[in-house]
Amino acid sequence: MKFVALFLLCISQFSFAESIEALTTQAQNQNVEAQIILGNKLANGDGVAASRVDAIYWLEQAAQSGSQIAAIDLANLYLDNSSNKSQPEKAIYWLTQLAINDNVQAQVALAKFYETTQSTPSNLDLAEIWYQVSAPNSGEGEEGYARILEKQFNAQRAKQVSSIDQLEVAFDDSSIELSPIAQSKNASSGSSDSIIYIAIALGFAFIGLLFWxxxxxxxxAQNSLSSQSDEQKQKKQLEDKIRQYESTIKQQKRQLETLYRQFKKQQAMSSQPVQKAPVSPQNQKLALACALFGYKPDSIPDSKQIKVRYKQLCKIYHPDLKGSEEDMKRLNGALKVILNTVNK
Structure with a gap:
């Protein structure tokens, strides 16, 4: 029975090692999901020796390919301080990119970071901005925004209470005494005069407190107006960046669609006047795939340049980046056809 258990244990370890090896191979072939899984396993030491450097490498590869999940995992890894190797500035970079692209999870995470690292007052202001942006789409963001407003109100109230306490000390009754001349002139009615002087002093104190x-x-009110103005400026800057990114993506899409239409037009014109041999389905697939990548069938570059072009097109057609699943399937199919032709 012991031999059977030992045999099963050896088989399970071998199959698990094989799965890690398969994940590595897929990740090297630009498989985004495999890169994310492999990066998380390396970060947590799940079935493989933990390596923060390798985990960051694979998660960055997936994030640069447009995966928002990988970018979130990468930011959390940069914020992890379990080994005293946190890199908050890099985490802020990835979270800000996602937050600008309307990723609510990143907006809340970025607001939490600024709220918990209040080294300067500006951090609390930034936390307020990102909580406010995420509040319409996230209950956690709405709670965070209310919490920030409460903190600001309590801080302002504490300043007011402190100022009132200082004013009461300044006008303490023990410091208000009648002059010796007045005491000598009014010895018979000293108690009534003391009450009058105290009432006058308290009246002045009340007037001073009212003015304060x-x-x-x-x-x-002035601080509130200035903070609202700063918030509107930052929000406008974020909206301008979003519009700029959307304009760039639309322009690239239009260019690719124009190239594709020109190719179809040339193909139709060349097939009408001269009757050539029928084009095989494989050649037709290759022509369509090349048109999608912007290549000509007779001048296809090497596989390295093809993969670089594929990454660029992923940023346009990926569902997480203003694309659609149908566009992404068409792009993956075209990549497979071109690579099969090049690797023959």
Whole structure:
């Protein structure tokens, strides 16, 4: 029975090692899902020796190919301080890219980071902005925005209470005494005069407190207006960046569609006047695939350049980046046809 258990254990270890090897092969062949799985296994030491450097490498490859899941995992890995190797500036880079592209999870994560690292007041302001942006689409973002507003209100209230305490100390009754001359002149009615002087002092204190309160309210209103103005400026900058990215993607799509239409037109014109031998289905697939990649069937580059072009097109046709699943399937099929032709 012991031999059977030992045999099964050896077989399971061999099959698991083979799955890691298969994942590595797929990841090297630009398989985004395999890159994400392999990166997380290397980060957690799941069935393989943990390697932070290798995990970051594979997750970056997947994130650069347009995977938002990989970008989130990569940012969390950069923020992980379990080995005192956190890199918050790189995490901010990936989270900001996703947040600009309306990724609610990244918006909330970025707001949490700024909220928990309040080294400067500006961090709390940035946390407020990202919580406010994500609030319409996330309950967690809405709770975070309310929490930030409560913190700001409590901080302002603490300043006011501190100022009132200082004012009360400044006008303490023990410091308000009648002059010796007045005491000598009014010895017979000293108690009544003391009450009058105290009432006058308290009246002045009340007037001073009233003026201070009005000044504080005016200052709070000015700060609120300035913060709203800064928030609108930052929001406008984010919207301008989003419009710029969308314009670039639309322009690249139009260029590719124009190339494809020109190819179809040339193919139709060349097939009408001269009757040539029927084109095989394989050659027709190759011609369509080359048109999608912007190549000519008789001048296809090497596989390395083809993969580089494929990454560029993924940023246009990927469902996570303004594309669709149908476009991505067509692109993957075209890549397979071209690579089969080149590797013959």
């Amino acid at each position: 309160h009005l000044k504080s309210i005016r200052k709070m």
